Amino acid sequence: xxxxxxxxxxxxRHPGRTASLTVLVAFLALSLFSGSxxxxxxxxxxxxxxxxxxxxxxxxxxxxxxxxxxxKIYLQGTTGYYYMSASKLDEVRAMEGVVQASGQVFxxxxxxxxxxxPIQVIGFDPATDxxxxxxxGERMKTDLGKMEVAAGSRVNAGVNxxxxxxxxxxxxxxxxxxxxxxxxxxxxxxxxxxxxxxxxAREMNHELKIDGDPAGVVSAIYVKTHPGEADRLAGEIxxxxxxxxxxxxxxxxxxxxxxxxxxxxxTIAVLIICVWLLDLVLLTAAFLLLGGERRREFAVLRSLGxxxxxxxxxxxxxxxxxxxxxxxxxxxxxxxxxxxxxxxxEQALGLPYLRPGWPTMLALCAASLAAxxxxxxxxxxxxxxxxxxxxxxxxxxxxx
Amino acid sequence: xxxxxxxxVSKIYGELKALDNVSIRVDQGEWVAIMGPSGxxxxxxxxxxGCMDKPTKGQVFLDGIDIAKESSRRLTDIRRDKIGLIFQxxxxxxxLTAVENVMVSQYYHSMPDEAEALEALERVGVRExxxxxxxxxxxGEQQRVCVARALINHxxxxxxxxxxxxxxxxxxxxxxxxxxxxxxxxxxxxxxxxDPEVAEAAQRTIVLEHGRLVRExxxxxxxx
Ligand SMILES: Nc1ncnc2c1ncn2[C@@H]1O[C@H](COP(=O)(O)OP(=O)(O)O)[C@@H](O)[C@H]1O
Ligand SMILES: [Mg+2]
Numbered sequence: 001x002x003x004x005x006x007x008x009x010x011x012x013r014h015p016g017r018t019a020s021l022t023v024l025v026a027f028l029a030l031s032l033f034s035g036s037x038x039x040x041x042x043x044x045x046x047x048x049x050x051x052x053x054x055x056x057x058x059x060x061x062x063x064x065x066x067x068x069x070x071x072k073i074y075l076q077g078t079t080g081y082y083y084m085s086a087s088k089l090d091e092v093r094a095m096e097g098v099v100q101a102s103g104q105v106f107x108x109x110x111x112x113x114x115x116x117x118p119i120q121v122i123g124f125d126p127a128t129d130x131x132x133x134x135x136x137g138e139r140m141k142t143d144l145g146k147m148e149v150a151a152g153s154r155v156n157a158g159v160n161x162x163x164x165x166x167x168x169x170x171x172x173x174x175x176x177x178x179x180x181x182x183x184x185x186x187x188x189x190x191x192x193x194x195x196x197x198x199x200x201a202r203e204m205n206h207e208l209k210i211d212g213d214p215a216g217v218v219s220a221i222y223v224k225t226h227p228g229e230a231d232r233l234a235g236e237i238x239x240x241x242x243x244x245x246x247x248x249x250x251x252x253x254x255x256x257x258x259x260x261x262x263x264x265x266x267t268i269a270v271l272i273i274c275v276w277l278l279d280l281v282l283l284t285a286a287f288l289l290l291g292g293e294r295r296r297e298f299a300v301l302r303s304l305g306x307x308x309x310x311x312x313x314x315x316x317x318x319x320x321x322x323x324x325x326x327x328x329x330x331x332x333x334x335x336x337x338x339x340x341x342x343x344x345x346e347q348a349l350g351l352p353y354l355r356p357g358w359p360t361m362l363a364l365c366a367a368s369l370a371a372x373x374x375x376x377x378x379x380x381x382x383x384x385x386x387x388x389x390x391x392x393x394x395x396x397x398x399x400x
Numbered sequence: 401x402x403x404x405x406x407x408x409v410s411k412i413y414g415e416l417k418a419l420d421n422v423s424i425r426v427d428q429g430e431w432v433a434i435m436g437p438s439g440x441x442x443x444x445x446x447x448x449x450g451c452m453d454k455p456t457k458g459q460v461f462l463d464g465i466d467i468a469k470e471s472s473r474r475l476t477d478i479r480r481d482k483i484g485l486i487f488q489x490x491x492x493x494x495x496l497t498a499v500e501n502v503m504v505s506q507y508y509h510s511m512p513d514e515a516e517a518l519e520a521l522e523r524v525g526v527r528e529x530x531x532x533x534x535x536x537x538x539x540g541e542q543q544r545v546c547v548a549r550a551l552i553n554h555x556x557x558x559x560x561x562x563x564x565x566x567x568x569x570x571x572x573x574x575x576x577x578x579x580x581x582x583x584x585x586x587x588x589x590x591x592x593x594x595d596p597e598v599a600e601a602a603q604r605t606i607v608l609e610h611g612r613l614v615r616e617x618x619x620x621x622x623x624x
Contacts (some may be wrong), residue, residue, distance in 0.1 A: 002507050006496075011531075013495035300491045303452065304549070305480025305508030307473065393447030396487050396561075 029330025045180035045352030097229035103218030120186035180354025270342025315384035323376030409458030436608035484550030488562035542570030
């Protein structure tokens with residue numbers, strides 16, 4: 001028995017007190033940790049989205065069954081069935097102020113053998129594309145061949161596996177990095193492959209109405225403009241007829257998102273600070289109250305020759321043990337909630353959500369633990385300071 | 401030379417003179433009782449001698465060192481090295497067993513030694529209660545553990561403030577017998593008490609009233 005063991009002994013012999021302090025600390029760690037992970041995830045979600053979709057304008061048919069929320073296409077990658085003639089692409093490409101224009105074709109498979117939910121198939125033109133290729137390029141050196149697809153991170157198919165889309169076998173040539181959006185549930189192929197799939201789809205699904213040659217349609221046109229020309233061009237494209245189109249200006253969407261992201265981050269940050277302060281106050285109060293209860297214990301130890309420094313050490317070690325244990329629990333709980341439910345959180349927030357990589361996650365764990373471990377022992381030290389000043393003689397004489 | 405030489409000590413709390421110009425000498429190996437009505441300054445005196453409090457005025461030489469002048473850190477060292485304390489309220493550390501309470505005291509003095517701690521409990525008659533927590537011990541047993549804890553480091557001076565105040569007659573006698581043994585071994589004892597019987601066990605009784613030393617009685621019935 002040495003005083004080095006006193007803190008642990010005290011902790012174990014007072015299970016009720018220990019449990020409530022641990023819960024308090026765990027709650028603090030949980031809120032700090034999960035709050036910062038969510039904020040970071042939202043930020044990296046938006047950043048990745050901006051990087052991936054470097055388009056200034058997105059043009060879709062105005063009659064696209066009236067069900068498209070333009071923001072959703074952009075933010076969550078929700079596509080659907082809607083097609084217009086590829087001549088629209090040529091028309092847009094020829095406009096003044098357009099740097100680059102590239103078409104994409106969307107197809108939703110009702111059921112694919114790889115997936116529980118319908119997957120999106122997105123066809124793009126490697127020759128002109130500037131939104132998807134850079135992303136695929138990170139994972140795949142050669143270009144996609146005919147009947148080859150690149151699979152989003154949430155599509156359940158490995159490289160070199162074959163998946164069937166409307167009965168057509170497609171080889172998974174690459175798997176993509178996570179983007180934190182609905183784009184992760186899509187597979188990507190060239191226009192050539194897409195034409196095959198569209199033909200197959202048209203035969204199996206009579207709802208799907210494509211006029212003319214499946215190789216001659218696009219669902220959306222991605223446009224990169226000269227700087228400052230986006231507004232004017234958007235207006236000009238809106239004027240065009242046959243078909244009429246909807247033009248999404250990504251800057252507007254992005255700044256909207258940034259605004260609501262800023263709002264969400266701000267709210268979370270304020271909450272984190274409030275929770276931290278509240279916890280600090282509660283912890284200090286708890287340690288001071290405990291200190292009162294423990295006046296006698298400390299006085300006894302001091303009367304036996306314990307120095308003030310020993311007393312501070314005792315209080316610190318106890319608080320550190322509780323903080324560390326509670327903090328670890330809180331963070332563990334945070335991981336348990338955050339890891340499996342990323343998808344749900346993304347849906348609930350309606351914003352792109354991309355969980356930071358493991359190095360960042362570990363850093364956040366460490367930072368939350370450090371913040372928690374600073375609060376507890378800080379509070380304990382405060383009460384120890386007060387107690388070590390107390391007059392031992394008086395306490396011992398009072399017998400309380 | 402006296403082990404303890406208190407010269408013109410006063411302790412003043414605002415208007416109140418808890419101790420008023422008191423001088424006392426206690427020789428090495430002597431057994432002294434301090435009596436007096438409640439509030440007469442007995443505990444104040446014990447706390448000053450026990451290095452837990454400092455006098456407002458005067459000098460207190462313990463083994464030739466004026467403890468009225470020492471820093472609180474040095475006072476902690478002196479208390480640890482030379483003094484064993486026993487209180488009316490027992491004051492055990494409530495989450496440590498009897499033997500652990502004794503060992504904490506060993507630790508601050510030198511080194512914990514469980515065998516020696518158990519021997520000390522044997523000596524005060526609670527060896528079989530060594531693994532019990534204070535809440536599982538009777539008052540008499542707790543006080544005996546406290547006596548064991550006070551004597552474990554062989555202090556030169558044992559200070560006991562109303563050590564039998566909360567004990568029944570049987571336990572009071574056990575504690576007094578322990579004091580007799582300690583006295584025979586050469587330990588200096590200062591015992592504050594209300595109880596004339598306890599005072600009579602000592603060699604000399606000092607009486608305080610209103611913080612002043614009013615009387616000193618040498619106990620003629622003292623049996624060595
Ligand atoms: N910390 C203190 N502050 C103010 N007065 C005190 C303090 N400690 C003791 N006293 C007063 O000093 C006097 C002596 O107290 P004490 O030494 O405890 O008496 P005794 O032990 O003889 O009963 C009492 O009147 C008591 O109220
Ligand atoms: Mg008293």
